[in-house]
Amino acid sequence: MFLKPMNLKKTPFFERHIENNGRMVDFSGWALPVEYKSLLQEAKAVRNSCGLFDASHMGEIIIKGQKAFDFVQRLTPNDIGLIDVFGMQYNVFLNPEGGIIDDLMVYRLEQDILCVVNASNKEKVLNWLNSQNEEDVEILDISDNIALISLQGPNSCEVSEKVFGKDISNLKYMHFLKKEFKDQEIIISRSGYTGEDGFEIYADWQKACCWWDCLVEEGREFGLTLCGLGSRDVLRIETGYSLYGHEIDDSTNPYEASLGWIVKMNKNFIAKENVLRFKKNILKRKKIGFIMKDRSFPRQGYKIYSDGREVGEVCSGAYSPNINKSIGMAYVRYDLAAIGTIIDVEIRNKFYKAEISELPFIKAKIKKQVSIDI
Amino acid sequence: MIDLKFTKSHEWVKLDGEIVTIGITDYAQHQLGDVVFIELPEMGDKFDQGSQFGTIESTKAATELFIPLTGEVVEINSELSNNPQWVNENPLGKGWMIKIKVNILSEMGSLLDEGSYKKILEDEINK
Structure with a gap:
């Protein structure tokens, strides 16, 4: 214990x-x-x-070399050209299928690029970066x-x-x-x-x-x-932020995870075609937020039902001491993802009612002195 | 005289004749983290010794509650539904959960006294 x-x-x-x-x-x-x-x-x-x-457990990886910019640009859907030196950006590494290898923060240093990645994914990311190193950049794990x-x-x-x-x-x-x-x-x-x-x-x-x-x-x-x-x-x-292993993983595409805003179509990147396909096709499932109406505690893996049919699964759950309610994020069938929809969360063989609600639950109060391109 | 006994699954039992009060120990509440809500049985529900009588949802996990003695629920601490934090703040007092009328007095012998319970805790901590 x-x-x-x-x-x-x-x-x-x-x-x-x-x-x-x-x-x-x-x-x-x-x-x-x-x-x-x-x-x-x-x-x-x-x-x-x-x-x-x-x-401190987070992974820090430095990309060095003349083509560091091109390398990161090719491996990620967000446009790091939109940030200047001393700017940073939320981004993801995509696998060829368009699934998310990891989400990360990109820091543009004067020469190099710093990628801050999840501790749990660091080795996977390093392997991926090394296998894709056509630009002959230096990849340094400084974690x-x-x-x-x-x-x-x-x-x-x-x-x-x-x-x-x-x-x-x-x-x-x-x-x-x-x-x-x-x-x-x-x-x-x-x-x-x-x-x-x-x-x-x-x-x-x-x-x-x-x-x-x-x-x-x-x-x-x-x-x-x-x-x-x-x-x-x-x-x-x-705040509605995704956590790797919960809302996003190797099989999640950015659109279903509500990360369409980081996909920039005016540039080329690995898996662009597959990601485009997700954009054009109707998504099967969508990330949603929900608030429990009954007293209960949603947790990852709990099944979600609508009219007795399984339609989704909880990714994350918590009791929020700031809104005094049990809240969570889940994937549900796309046609049932509208705000206000009532769903049943199965907890220990019983159904507990929840309402699909707008994300975030609490609006970010960060100082947005720069325009964020959503 | 009121007699306090314990179980290996970290419930406590206060004996007062054939009515016993049940809750979880300080060690248990500390392990659980903040208690968010508690599913308790209804008045009149009957349980066999060792069966599940409720669930605690804490920030850590959903944890089953096991009844230390066979009996029938005669009182429920209904205030816990609005004050689940009492289980953290005062597990042996305001954080009590249910009272039952015991059926089989001989089961009392299977409960642990404070000394034996403390020994179990030491073993658990040193594991």
Whole structure:
């Protein structure tokens, strides 16, 4: 029951998690806290003040070389030409069938491109990139050297100003800066996975603890709360964000996952034809959000019924402490995906009513100072 | 005198004559994380020792509740439906779940006293 994280990889903040009674779990081979005291309180803190997450398990891959841009452009459907140096973009790697190998954040550095990928998919992505390397780029896995701290919530800007200086408030959403602080080069991006204003700090693995401690210290007066993976999941579900292995996987195409907005037809990319086919054909299933009408807790894998016929399956579920309802995301048959439709979720051989509702459940409050092309 | 007993599946039992109160232990609530809601039986429902009488939905998982003694439900903590967090805050007090009238007094012998239960917890933690 209490996990003994002996064979698990430890992030630089492992000792901090233990000191703060983090309930450690195995997350893709990493020992990470699922919660400290209460996942629900942590998820509320991020909406009301701010929270600090250890995301050091994420994979960081650098693409180097003259054709790094062309390489990433060919492997992804979003147009990285739309972002400038020091801009970032949500994107996916597609397999030849048009399924999603992984979703990622693309950071345009001065010369190189940084891809931030899911820990669970890192090896798969590296294999894929190496097998597709026609441009002869250099593919460097720097994950072991890079720690990632995510500061999220309405107070995160004030906390960042205290730690990184006043100028940080000028950083635009989905942009980053690379800067020397305290003799260390770090990357700070204005981004996150919660729908709140937030900053993600990439720092040297060996020296990252000073940033963690500094943020905790300066964050105290702003209600900074240490947050685990559990609240991260609740927050991303509230915001309607997909998580690999839940809403998206190798067999999901971007359109059914409501990711049509990242598919740019004015460029070429692997699987473009197959993806186009999805766009033209009527989709079989669609990602939806739903709110449980009955007291119940939807979880991944639960079947969804309509008039007694199975029509879909739950991808993610959570109790939202911010809207005080059980919510979830699911795939259902396309013709039954209209907002307002009542569906039955089968939980322990009983049907519980749910209503298909608009996504996101909680609108993102991120500072959209740049136009986002949807 | 009220006597507190435990089960291996982390329920507690307060004996008060032939009426016993049932809940889950502090260890159990801690393992579950935030309790979100609880499915409890109805008044008059009868259960055999060890059978499932309810389910706890917590942020971690759906967890079955097993009845420590054979009996009939005579009271339900209906306030838990609006205050599931009581199971986390005060599992041995406000977080009680049901009261049953026991049928087979000899089953009492199968329950654990506090010392034996603590030993089981130690074994579980050291596993």
